[in-house]
Amino acid sequence: MADFQTSTHRAKWIFTPNELVEKYKVSNQRAIKMLKEYGSTRIEVSADGSLSYPEPQLDATKVEKRSHTKPLSIEDEQLMRVFYEQKIQEVCLAFGFPQKIQGTAIIYFKRFYLQWSVMEHHPKNIMLTCIYASCKIEENHVSAEELGKGIQQDHQVILNNEMLVLQSLGFDLIVYAPYRSIEGFVDDIEDFCQANDQLEMLKDLKETAKLEVDRILLTDAPLLFPPGQLALAALRRSNEVHGVLDFERYLGSIISRQQSMHTSSELIESLNLIYSLLVKLKMPSSDDMKPIDRKLRYCLDPSLQDDKKREKRSKHKSKKSSSEKHGLPSSTPS
């Protein structure tokens, strides 16, 4: 499908920065409220997409005790999403999937967490289901079992979350990742430069740009800008390294040829904004993740906290948590 102009992607999934902030705030606060009222944020999902919420806590003392469970902040959630988006890239790389599978999976993951807090649905499960759904939709089918086996995860979790994910995406399943746009622009740049002797350089330009796209996908930019602009931002960055062409002049030529509604300066402003998101991007390490992940585990299962207080049961606990589906991030693929 090559028509972004009439797509659901353009119509429904490009937001303003304020809209994003608002959405993240709403889901974060909803989860916090749930934690207060129910003592847990865990939502059970079944394969038909139906959800069951934690039982309201009637025992006042327990609620009292559990009200100490700390929720994740909006910033925590953000870091956690980036962490698992990186994991999506690792898993896709390990399986050798084409880039668009990875791009689609990450965009699914981002769209999903516009509706939900990571406290409500564990990102590890959602990550796997997004990869699975992306393979299915991009006609590159891999069975859930195969996928689960490859990264030592229970494939039933993938299937259980599938309907929830599809529904949360509003069944808008065709997404436009910027990789394809890069191909198009590089072909165009070839004409623009009339560069027959520069084919090697253009290839480098393209490859570096694709790596830039990998990083851009970890920011909020895909929810704020159309794929063509993401691709141009990546190419501009890449051109700074390779110095193949006069990029400003090239942008000018695109604008004049497309008779677009935008001006050259508007386009440059967008590219600068994408650039600044990229600069701000914080790649969380496993160490950064540990405290956040601990919080998340208590949110999902506050009884872990009770256990912890009883030191002598720690052995039992470690056994229990290792059989838990929601493990530490470090238990994800190696």
Added chain:
Amino acid sequence: MLEVDQLLSKKVADRYLKKEVLGEGTYGVVYKAIDTQTGQTVAIKKIRIGQYKEGVNFTALREIKLLKELKDPNIILLIDAFPHKNNLHLVFEFMESDLEAVIRDRNIVLSPADVKSYLQMTLKGLAYCHKKWVLHRDMKPNNLLIGVDGQLKLADFGLARIFGSPDRRFTHQVFARWYRAPELLFGTKQYGSGVDVWAAACIFAELLLRRPFLQGSSDIDQLGKIFAAFGTPKPAQWPDMVYLPDYVEYQFVPAPPLRSLFPMASDDTLDLLSRMFTYDPRQRISVQQALEHRYFSSVPAPTKPALLPRPPRKGDSLTSRPPDLNVQEGPTVLSPPRKSRRVMPQREKVEGDAHQADRVDDHFIDVRQTTGGNTGKSETMPMSIDFSVFGSRPPPRPTLNSADRSHLKRKLDLEFFPPE
């Protein structure tokens, strides 16, 4: 949050008021329903989930993802999709009938202007798909639905695919056999919009003849039928043919004059038909070009959709199709240079795994969800007619809708290539 969830499930039960069952297909039941929010009549396709190991039904997902992006007067409108009580529900605009029911109904007379109108709407829907780089891959009269206002719309996108990526390989097991282009029958994996044009040509011919035009009983027989109608293609006519994976040499038969097959058709009709039935997919007319063909600008002008003849609503007496007695004999297949398993039978004899998929086709005939006609296998032949006299039964209408069956599904979806 809780409210949101409750809203989601309530909307389902409350918003749509279920009425009678319209049909039952391999992948679920279709209901007529009223959308209480708009008062509109809709059709709801209900698909069981979690039934197979591979999660949400593949065919349904294909249909949803494409129809969400395709909005055109000649494409079925997907209004909504939601899960409810272990079923995925797809809500479509309600359609009264389908083109197969029109073609079959002996009480309907189709004037040249009517045929032109039906073909034009078919091609318009297809042109829109191709413009968006979507191949339908299951064009047949049964999948062309007709609305209350007479508008024809392409439906059933369960086999449809995005095309245009260079070098991407597809399965050739698409389309019901009678509508399959020769390049598919020769096993090509790289094809384009020409396959839909060929199928549209078959539908055009079917509108003119009022019976399916090329009724092969196997893939080999299908090619035989095609060659009997248009002559065995010479390599000069279709240079790539001999390199196709399943190419077999057929005994040469010359083409009878096209006029002899369509005695009543105008010159413009025959010209457009022959361009749509061109062997070499590279030379075959595109849908857009077909729409610009003088056939559509010459008299008579296409009938306005609202004035087109349509079959009576569902519930009227069962119309049985008279048996098709003009079985054409195809040319003999010569033994192929490389593939001895293809040394060829006449019709009916099916052997070797090469034909597995055909058997599957015939086996899981899908009784479609259409409203107007008695379609698919549900139609019974009049008891008094004994086909043994003719040596062979007329072939049942083949379909390719068993994609849910995991074995065929694997066949269809075996497009996972190890990454570059």
